[in-house]
Amino acid sequence: MNEGWLPARSRGALISALTVALAVLVVVAGCSSTTAGVGTGASTPTPAPSGTTTSAPATTASTPTTTKTTKATVSKTSPAKPAPAGNPAGRAAVPAEARAEDTSKPTRVIGTGTAASCTSAAVVSAVAAGGVITFDCGPAPVTITLTATAKVRNKSAKVVLDGGGLVTLSGGGKRRIFYMNTCDPAQGYTTSHCQDQDQPRLTLQNLTFADGNSTGEHTEGGGGGAVFVRGGRVKVVNSRFVRNRCDRTGPDLGGAALRVLSQSGGRPVYVVGSTFDRGVCANGGALSSIGVSWVVLNSVFSDNSAVGTGANPARASTPGGGSGGAIYTDGNQYTVRVAGTIIEDNHANEGGGAIFYVSNDRSGTLRIEGSTLRRNPSAGFETQGFRGIFFLGAGHPVVSGSTIR
Known part of the structure; x- marks a missing residue:
C-alpha cells in the first residue's frame, strides 16, 4: 500500500493498527497449526507391500506451521498392518477345518x-x-532372519504359528525356513x-515367508524352499510367500514356497487366503507335491517360475x-481344487505355466471354480483348450465360473 498521501499522524496510526492486526493473525495462525498437530496431523502410513522384509519406521506427524514461541503437540500412531494376503474378491466358502486357529490363549x-x-x-526353540x-515383537512389522531352520518335533500333537500379520520369517536367501517330517x-x-x-x-497363519532357499537339500527328494512337510497334516491361512x-533342476523336485508329501488319511492340504509371489524352482514355483490332494481357496499366485528343462521323466x-x-x-x-483364486503371470519352461497335474493311474481330478487364470505361458506343452494347464487324469479338468486365457 502507498500511504505517502496521508498526514504524518495518520500514517503513524495506520502503522500501529496494522502492527496489532498482524500480531493477532500470527497468534491465530499459530493456534490453528498447533490444533492441527494434535491427533489429526499424523500421516497415515502406507501398508507394507506383499513380501516386505524390513521393519517399518515409526510414524511421525508432519511438521505444523507455527511461531517460534508456539510448540505443536504431535501424536504418534502405530503403523498399520499390511493388507490381508490372498484374493479379497474370492468368494469360495471356507470350511471350518480350513480356517485360522484360535490363538487367544497361546502356549508360548x-x-x-x-x-x-x-x-x-x-x-x-518355540x-x-x-x-x-x-x-510379541512390538507394533511395527518385523523381519526375523533365521540362522537355522525351524523344525517341528514329531512328539508335538499340534503346532500353530501365528505372526499376527506383522511377522516375516526370512531364510536370508541361504536356508529353508520351516521343516516337518514324521519320517525323519x-x-x-x-x-x-x-x-x-x-x-x-x-x-x-498370518505370516510372511521370504527368501527361503532349500537348494542342495535333497532329503525326501528336496524342494520346499520356504516350507517342507511330510506326514501329519498341514494348512496355510492368510500368509504370504515371496522370493x-x-x-533349479530335477524331474520331480519342486515347491519353492511349499512342498508336501504323505498327508494323513489322504486328507487335503488347505491353502486359504494366501499369496505366492516370485518363487523359483525346477518345478512348482509355488506349490509342489507327490500323491497329495490340495484345496486352494481365495488365494493369489503371481510371477512364479518353473525353470528346469527336460520335464519328467x-x-x-x-x-x-x-x-x-x-x-x-x-x-x-x-x-486338486482351486476356487476363488487368481493365478497370473507365472511361467513354465516345459508344461503347465499355471498348473501341472498328472495322475499316473488316471484316477485323479482337477477342479477350477470361480477363478481367473491368465498370462501363464507354457513354453513346452499344455492340454488343448486349457491354456496354462497340463492335465493327465480322469477325463478333463472341471471348470466352472472361471476365466482361463
Whole structure:
C-alpha cells in the first residue's frame, strides 16, 4: 500500500493498527497449526507391500506451521498392518477345518514387546517345543532372519504359528525356513507308520515367508524352499510367500514356497487366503507335491517360475524339470481344487505355466471354480483348450465360473 498521501499522524496510526492486526493473525495462525498437530496431523502410513522384509519406521506427524514461541503437540500412531494376503474378491466358502486357529490363549509367545527380542533362536526353540505360538515383537512389522531352520518335533500333537500379520520369517536367501517330517528319525519317531499319521497338525497363519532357499537339500527328494512337510497334516491361512527358491533342476523336485508329501488319511492340504509371489524352482514355483490332494481357496499366485528343462521323466541329455509355473502335482489317486483364486503371470519352461497335474493311474481330478487364470505361458506343452494347464487324469479338468486365457 502507498500511504505517502496521508498526514504524518495518520500514517503513524495506520502503522500501529496494522502492527496489532498482524500480531493477532500470527497468534491465530499459530493456534490453528498447533490444533492441527494434535491427533489429526499424523500421516497415515502406507501398508507394507506383499513380501516386505524390513521393519517399518515409526510414524511421525508432519511438521505444523507455527511461531517460534508456539510448540505443536504431535501424536504418534502405530503403523498399520499390511493388507490381508490372498484374493479379497474370492468368494469360495471356507470350511471350518480350513480356517485360522484360535490363538487367544497361546502356549508360548516369542518376544517381549520389542523387535530385538524376536530372535532366530527364539523361533527355533518355540517351534521345537510345539503348541500354539504367537509373537510379541512390538507394533511395527518385523523381519526375523533365521540362522537355522525351524523344525517341528514329531512328539508335538499340534503346532500353530501365528505372526499376527506383522511377522516375516526370512531364510536370508541361504536356508529353508520351516521343516516337518514324521519320517525323519532326527525329529523322533512316534508311530510305526510314519508316512500316515495324523499328528503333528501344523497351521501356519498370518505370516510372511521370504527368501527361503532349500537348494542342495535333497532329503525326501528336496524342494520346499520356504516350507517342507511330510506326514501329519498341514494348512496355510492368510500368509504370504515371496522370493523363495529351491533347486533349479530335477524331474520331480519342486515347491519353492511349499512342498508336501504323505498327508494323513489322504486328507487335503488347505491353502486359504494366501499369496505366492516370485518363487523359483525346477518345478512348482509355488506349490509342489507327490500323491497329495490340495484345496486352494481365495488365494493369489503371481510371477512364479518353473525353470528346469527336460520335464519328467527327463528327456535325454537334460536334467529334468520345468513344469508347473505355480502348482506342480504328481501321483495316483489325488485331487486338486482351486476356487476363488487368481493365478497370473507365472511361467513354465516345459508344461503347465499355471498348473501341472498328472495322475499316473488316471484316477485323479482337477477342479477350477470361480477363478481367473491368465498370462501363464507354457513354453513346452499344455492340454488343448486349457491354456496354462497340463492335465493327465480322469477325463478333463472341471471348470466352472472361471476365466482361463
